[in-house]
Amino acid sequence: MTSRFEGRVAIVTGGASGIGAAIAERLANEGARVAVLDRDNPDNRHHWEECDVSDSGRVDRAVEAVANALGRIDIVVNNAGIGAQGDVGTNSDEEWTRAWEVNVAGMARVSRAALPYLRESDGASIINMASIAATAGIQQRALYSATKGAVLALTRAMAADHLHEGIRVNCVSPGTADTPWVGRLLQQAPDPDAERAALEARQPHGRLVSAEEVAQAVVYLADPGNRSTVGVCLPVDGGMDALRLRPR
Incomplete structure (x- = not known):
């Protein structure tokens, strides 16, 4: 591995497991000192601060x-988020409030708190975690899709606001990923194997996205060598958003 982030410090929210843990590991492997902000302590390798992104204080x-x-x-990866299932008539007001506070306002809170420090960096970068649900209509994901669509819009607005300060803002848009959260959803299905096969078939490359693939995309966007990459949403979805393949 190269040390492209040697001397730099990265914050990864929700870095205790799943995609967040893969991002933290990849950044550390490439030289960054990584701080995980999470309610759970992931391990002893990274600096950890207990944090609930829905609480400003x-x-x-x-x-x-x-x-x-x-x-x-130098780097903020806004990865912390929660899922939600159901159509627009399913979720309560409390569920809507909680998802918005974590998935959208939580990213704003962390970014706001980090801005004074990012302004001092010669390679500042914020990467927000969006989703295929931001750009493709997915059944039974009304609330989740609404929050991730907001993340995409927020990313572009932040990129416009802070580019002149030397802070690049981008987002990553994963397809259905092989994470603990998806694993729990599969176990709740009447036929977990059939449900997994359906999710895999929905993505043109025929499988779930790995956490490591998402981490690679984050590392690309965080790399100060990619200074002309700003305000973009980088899909890591096996072609789900852009491709329309004929059935085999």
Whole structure:
């Protein structure tokens, strides 16, 4: 591995498991000092700050603690999020509020807290985690899709606002990924094997996206060498959004 992030500090929210853990590992392998903001402590390799991104006070304290402990902040990966199932008539007001507070406002809180430190970096980057649900209509994902569509719009607005400050903002849009959350959904299905096969068939390349593939996309966007990549949504979805293949 090259050390393209040597001397840089990255925050990864929701970095204790799944995609977040893969991102934290990949950034660390390439030289970054990584701080995980999560309610759970992932391991002893990365700096950890307990944080609930739906709480502004806890976010502010966690980000300040990272800056004090590691000396700087160069990269913020807003990965923390929660899922939701059902059509528009399914979820309660409380579920809508909770998903919005975590999936959208949570990204704004972390970014807001990190901005003073990012402005001091010579290679600042924010990467938000969107989803294929932001651009493709997916059944039984009304609430989740609404939050991820907001993430996409937020990313582009942030990119426009902060480009002149030297802070690049982009997002990654994974397809259905092989994560613990998806695994729990599969186990709740009447026929988990059939449900997994249906999810795999929905993606043109015929399988679930791996957490490591998403991490690679994040690392590309975070790389200060890619200074002309700004305001983009990078799909990692096996062609689900862009391709329309004929049935085999």
